[in-house]
Structure formats: C-alpha cells, structure tokens
Amino acid sequence: MCTPESRTFTAMNIGSVLAAPPILERASKSKYRRRRSMTMNILVVEDEFYTRKALVQLILDWNSASKVFEAEDGLEALEMMDTCKPDLVFSDIRMPRIDGLELLALIREKYPSVVSVIISGYDDFIYAQQAIRFKAEQYLLKPVERQEMVALLNRISEHKVSSAEIWLEERLAACLYEEQSFASESNEFGSIDAYTTAVLRADGLQRDIVKQIARRMLSMRGIPFVLSNDRRHSDMVILWMYATDASKDNHLRDRQQILQDVIQAYAETAGGVLSIGLSTVKRDVRELAKSYIEAKHAVLYRLIMGNNIVFDASDMGAVTPYNHEWMNNWITQIDHKVINNRFGDAASLVRKLIAEVSEVRLSVHALYDMCAKITAILNSFIESENKRTGELMPYVEQIDLHQYDSTDEIADKLANLMESAASKLASSSSKFDITEDMKLYVQQHFHQEIILEDLAKNKYFTDPSYLSRLFKNKVGTSFSQYLLSYRMNKAKSLLESDFILSVSDVASAVGYSDYSYFIQMYKKHFGATPGKVKRQKTAERLASKKDSFVIFI
Structure with missing residues (x-):
C-alpha cells in the first residue's frame, strides 16, 4: 500500500536505527532550509534496511513536509509508481528481482517527468555510463556527504518551482492573451484537487520584494504555490495556491488570513501599500482564466474600500x-x-x-x-x-x-x-496629425503594453495595415522599431542616471515583464548588455569622485 507514514520513521523513533553505522552525518535541519523548496513525493529504493532508513530520515530533515515512500527492490518500486506518483526516485543499483539500472530505464520510458538519482557503493565507470544513458540526474557514491545530498535536493526542488512558474505563466498567457482553452494534461502539478488565484498589487517597483515575502511565508506553511509577474500590469504579481489532496486543502480555506499576514509582513519589511484580490476556490483547472479575472476584479475594491486589505471575490458581491x-x-x-x-x-x-x-x-x-x-x-x-x-x-x-x-x-x-x-x-x-499622436502615445505609455493592432482598433478606429504604412511613410521607420528605440533610450537613460535601480527594475519601468528578453533586446540595440553599461557608468562615477577628491587635497 502506498502510504508514506506506514514505512517512514520519524525523528524520534529512528534513533535506534541510526545506532548502526550511518551512511550520512546528522546536522541541523534549519541550516539547510530552502526558501524556494517545494513539497515533493520521493521514492527511496534500497534493499539494505539501515541505509534506506537513513536516507528517508535525511530527506525528512531537509523538508519534513515531503512524502517519502520506500521500496526494497526495483519490482516493488514499479508497482508503487502509479499510486505514489513520485517526483523523485533514489535507487541503489544492486538489488534483487529488478536492479537499479533496469528500474532507471523503465522509469525513463514510462515516467519521463520523474527525476532519478542513483546511489551506489560501486565506483564503476560502466555503471555511471549506463546511468547517464538513462538520464539519471546524478550518480552518488556511498557514503553520501550530507551537504552533497541536501544541495541535490535543493537543486531539484528549485527546478520544480521554476518549471511550475514557467508553466503557469505560459498557461495564463495562452488563456488570457491567445484565447486558448486550458488543458490540464502534462502539467507540473499532477492531479489538482482545488486551487485559488490571488493578484497582489504593490506600490512602486516592488514586485520582487512582494514575491520574496509571499514565497517565504507560504513555504513556511507548506502550501503548494506558484508566483508569476502579471504581464499586463507591472505593479502586480499573480499567486496561484493549490492542493493536490482533497484532505489537505484546509490551507485554501485559510487563504484570506494567510494573505493578510503577507500584507502585514510587506508593510513591516518595505513600509509600502499592498492590496490583494482573491478568487473563489476552483476545482476545475480549465477555469484558471476565470479565476484570474475574479482576482483581478477583486483587487480593484481597494479603490472603494482602501488599501492593505485582502478582497475575497466570494464576499464582494454581497457587500x-x-x-x-x-x-x-x-x-x-x-x-x-x-x-x-x-x-x-x-x-x-x-x-x-x-x-x-x-x-x-x-x-x-x-x-x-x-x-x-x-x-x-x-x-x-x-x-x-x-x-x-x-x-x-x-x-x-x-x-x-x-x-x-x-x-x-x-x-x-x-x-x-x-x-x-x-x-x-x-x-x-x-x-x-495621427502619426504625431502615435509618437506622443508612445512617450506617455511606453511603460505599458503597446500593440499597434490595439491602437488601430480601439484608439484610431482604422485598419492596422493602413496605420502601419502611414506611420512608416511619415516617420521613416516602422512603429515597432520606433517603440523599441524609444524604450531602449529610456532604459539607457535610467541606467546611466539612476544607480539605485537594478536592471530588473529598469526593464519593468520601460514596459518589459520578461527580464531575459529585455537584456537580449538591449544588447541587440546598443551592442552591450544593460548590466555591463550599468557597471561602466558606476565605475566612471566612482572614478570621477576619486579624481575630485584628489584635486581637492
């Protein structure tokens, strides 16, 4: 039966097991706590009893909320795969019935999204070569160093979080900007029992701080979540909280209090204003776009009722x-x-x-x-x-x-x-003069999303192709190139004049929500990355101050 509790020792009762020669040295749990870690299902496949229990305890020390399952050989592990749905498998090589390498090959074939790690006492090049062939994440030798294992768990967990954020952002973009229907197959979350969407709106260019605080507080509570920047508004963050087990969705029921705590932490940390719109709890993942719209509408109640409040969409209609x-x-x-x-x-x-x-x-x-x-x-x-x-x-x-x-x-x-x-x-x-008005529009709205088709349809009520030709004929360049040049020059000016703003802040300030894309465009436009330009200008400024000081002396 696939029950982690039935075959997992707690920190209290595993002491007698660790009296045998351990493969890992014990250390403080808090030392290795990871802010961006996410709860994972982990399967440990090892025929040696003491070694298996020590590995289980190490994983629980790293993250006590992890679900750890155990199997004594490869065949038992395969029988558990569909019911336990592991994110990560640790496997020994030499085991009865089905060995680790054969298990690795079968997992790679049937469960390609599952991460596999080989732990073996054999420093054998042939084994390592086969493990690489079957896409093992890592080949660890016994006795395993604790720091090496913790670093591996952190890296895999971080990758899960990053992949989840990318997945959500892509799904939201497809739903909201490309009008695609949402498909729940092959996502990073598996079976989602319930979820809710929140939109966090902060004052100023504070999205990174908001995300850091929300990530820390939600991780401390063991709540599965994904954070993503809102593509339409540079002062907003999308938070998606979900439950994959119907018996453990109590956090979603407490979502309003949890988010109120985030607001308080933000006020204490940044001294700023944060308002949050919260959707109702959904159970059909195809309603993701609807959930997002609910939250986006709810956060607007800050205009009517004030800031630093969590506005729950389920309450607003009655109020x-x-x-x-x-x-x-x-x-x-x-x-x-x-x-x-x-x-x-x-x-x-x-x-x-x-x-x-x-x-x-x-x-x-x-x-x-x-x-x-x-x-x-x-x-x-x-x-x-x-x-x-x-x-x-x-x-x-x-x-x-x-x-x-x-x-x-x-x-x-x-x-x-x-x-x-x-x-x-x-x-x-x-x-x-419509072209002059378009240029003025860019100068006033360059920090927002600007699409020529939207301007043609909603502002000038004309054909986009005609508007594009008119602009190029009169200005001598295409509208998209004019917009790019204006944004790049604004970014350059900010980088050279404001040494407090980070490159990420500058990207948001000139209308880019995708940090990597901004760097790519900036380098293509000026021949150097914004980071390099910022460092050069900072160095020049410091040198200038130094020269002024020497002259004064």
Missing part, C-alpha cells in the same frame, strides 16, 4: 451593491451637460459622482460601467464634431482602473478629459 437606477440618473445628467457644450458643469458632476461611489460603496462592476458610459458620452460628442468639422480628433480611450491608486485620481482623469475635450474642440483649427 457592495450595483444600484443601476442611481447610476443612470447621474449619467443622464452628465450626458445632458455635454450635449449642451457645458463641459465645466459636466466635469463637476463627474467629480461628485465618483466621490459618491466610495461613500455608498458601489461594486467595482458599477464603477467600470460608469467610466465606460462617461467615455462613450465623450466619444459620441467627438464623433459628431468630427463629422461636422471634417477634422480628426482622436477618441478617448477606455480607462484602465488598475492604473489608478484612488477614486480621486479617476475623477480627476475623467474631469480632465471633459475639460480637455472642450478646449480642443474650441481651439482645433488644423488637421489632426
């Missing part, structure tokens, strides 16, 4: 109303003012409307709809004016609520749009 009639009354008044060219009065009404949103605590969905309807009012008026005058005034973009820190900022934005529309409509006498 905050929509109040359709109340909202439409306001929108009708604003529309009437705009139609009559009374933009000053319309701007005042907008400020009053948004201020009351927080007072009556309307739902985020109501706030979304308000902003959309006010934008539609403006665009309707702009369209009618364009037809009347024959000019091409750009339409107003839909507001992305995630970019704002408060409802006051949203009110200012909408009111300013009203006032700006009035000013432009009154003073516009020359034809609108």
Whole structure:
C-alpha cells in the first residue's frame, strides 16, 4: 500500500536505527532550509534496511513536509509508481528481482517527468555510463556527504518551482492573451484537487520584494504555490495556491488570513501599500482564466474600500451593491451637460459622482460601467464634431482602473478629459496629425503594453495595415522599431542616471515583464548588455569622485 507514514520513521523513533553505522552525518535541519523548496513525493529504493532508513530520515530533515515512500527492490518500486506518483526516485543499483539500472530505464520510458538519482557503493565507470544513458540526474557514491545530498535536493526542488512558474505563466498567457482553452494534461502539478488565484498589487517597483515575502511565508506553511509577474500590469504579481489532496486543502480555506499576514509582513519589511484580490476556490483547472479575472476584479475594491486589505471575490458581491437606477440618473445628467457644450458643469458632476461611489460603496462592476458610459458620452460628442468639422480628433480611450491608486485620481482623469475635450474642440483649427499622436502615445505609455493592432482598433478606429504604412511613410521607420528605440533610450537613460535601480527594475519601468528578453533586446540595440553599461557608468562615477577628491587635497 502506498502510504508514506506506514514505512517512514520519524525523528524520534529512528534513533535506534541510526545506532548502526550511518551512511550520512546528522546536522541541523534549519541550516539547510530552502526558501524556494517545494513539497515533493520521493521514492527511496534500497534493499539494505539501515541505509534506506537513513536516507528517508535525511530527506525528512531537509523538508519534513515531503512524502517519502520506500521500496526494497526495483519490482516493488514499479508497482508503487502509479499510486505514489513520485517526483523523485533514489535507487541503489544492486538489488534483487529488478536492479537499479533496469528500474532507471523503465522509469525513463514510462515516467519521463520523474527525476532519478542513483546511489551506489560501486565506483564503476560502466555503471555511471549506463546511468547517464538513462538520464539519471546524478550518480552518488556511498557514503553520501550530507551537504552533497541536501544541495541535490535543493537543486531539484528549485527546478520544480521554476518549471511550475514557467508553466503557469505560459498557461495564463495562452488563456488570457491567445484565447486558448486550458488543458490540464502534462502539467507540473499532477492531479489538482482545488486551487485559488490571488493578484497582489504593490506600490512602486516592488514586485520582487512582494514575491520574496509571499514565497517565504507560504513555504513556511507548506502550501503548494506558484508566483508569476502579471504581464499586463507591472505593479502586480499573480499567486496561484493549490492542493493536490482533497484532505489537505484546509490551507485554501485559510487563504484570506494567510494573505493578510503577507500584507502585514510587506508593510513591516518595505513600509509600502499592498492590496490583494482573491478568487473563489476552483476545482476545475480549465477555469484558471476565470479565476484570474475574479482576482483581478477583486483587487480593484481597494479603490472603494482602501488599501492593505485582502478582497475575497466570494464576499464582494454581497457587500457592495450595483444600484443601476442611481447610476443612470447621474449619467443622464452628465450626458445632458455635454450635449449642451457645458463641459465645466459636466466635469463637476463627474467629480461628485465618483466621490459618491466610495461613500455608498458601489461594486467595482458599477464603477467600470460608469467610466465606460462617461467615455462613450465623450466619444459620441467627438464623433459628431468630427463629422461636422471634417477634422480628426482622436477618441478617448477606455480607462484602465488598475492604473489608478484612488477614486480621486479617476475623477480627476475623467474631469480632465471633459475639460480637455472642450478646449480642443474650441481651439482645433488644423488637421489632426495621427502619426504625431502615435509618437506622443508612445512617450506617455511606453511603460505599458503597446500593440499597434490595439491602437488601430480601439484608439484610431482604422485598419492596422493602413496605420502601419502611414506611420512608416511619415516617420521613416516602422512603429515597432520606433517603440523599441524609444524604450531602449529610456532604459539607457535610467541606467546611466539612476544607480539605485537594478536592471530588473529598469526593464519593468520601460514596459518589459520578461527580464531575459529585455537584456537580449538591449544588447541587440546598443551592442552591450544593460548590466555591463550599468557597471561602466558606476565605475566612471566612482572614478570621477576619486579624481575630485584628489584635486581637492
């Protein structure tokens, strides 16, 4: 029966076993604690009783939450593979019935995702050569050094965490940006019984600190999780917590308190503001995109209810109303003012409307709809004016609520749009230059995701191919190249002028969520990596200070 408890000794009762000559020297558990380790299922295949128990204890010393299973030979190990679903197999070579190398070959054939490690007392080149052939992670000789074993476990666990993060980011990208359906086969997590998604929104360029704190606290609680940067918003982190065993999903039930502890730790560590949106618990992994959207909506309640709070999507609907009639009354008044060219009065009404949103605590969905309807009012008026005058005034973009820190900022934005529309409509006498507006858009939004097709469809209401040709004909370069050059020059300026920002911070500041891709583009553009440029400028600055000091002396 595949039960780790039935064939695993605890730290208390294994003392008598270790009275025999151990293969490993005991050491402090805390010394080897790994922040990025993840709980793994580990199968130890060894026919020597004392050696097997010592290996089991070493693994538990490394991570007491690990599930460790035991088999006395290769045949028993094969019979356990489907039920125990190990992530990692430690196997001796010489064993009865099926030896370690044959077991390794069968695991490689039937379970290619399982990591295998050979532990043997034979320093034999032929054995090692065969182990390499069957893709063994490592060939360890007895007696095994404790530090060597712990380093190996850390490396494998780290790889699992990294692979999981990459997998989640790819799945989210496929679901959210490529509109692909989610498939649960062949993922890094095996059978997922339940999961929940959280979106963590921090002030400033603090994503790395947020991830470090969340990773540390969740690891301490033994919660399986994956962290990933949000590709749409550079101040957000996606946290995915999951359970692979229905009997152990209590952590998901305590998820709100756990995340509130993360907020407190962030406030104590960084002294900043952190708000978290949390989805409901899901059991169908194909609803990953839905879970993400729930969390993304939930975190917006910080605009209405304040920061440093965990906003649970399962509670928000009952707490905050929509109040359709109340909202439409306001929108009708604003529309009437705009139609009559009374933009000053319309701007005042907008400020009053948004201020009351927080007072009556309307739902985020109501706030979304308000902003959309006010934008539609403006665009309707702009369209009618364009037809009347024959000019091409750009339409107003839909507001992305995630970019704002408060409802006051949203009110200012909408009111300013009203006032700006009035000013432009009154003073516009020359034809609108769409290419200059595109360049201005890049200068104002280079730190965000910019896609030409989106601009053509949602901002300029024209064909993307036409917009691309128009830009290249007038500017002399393609839009993508102009955007790249502008971002690279901004990055260079930041690297040369701000010695506190890391290369990762600079990448985020100029619109790159993929750190490696940013380095690749920077090197291609300037012929040197950003890290090298930063080091050179730092050295030049230090040398300059040194020369100034010598002259002063």
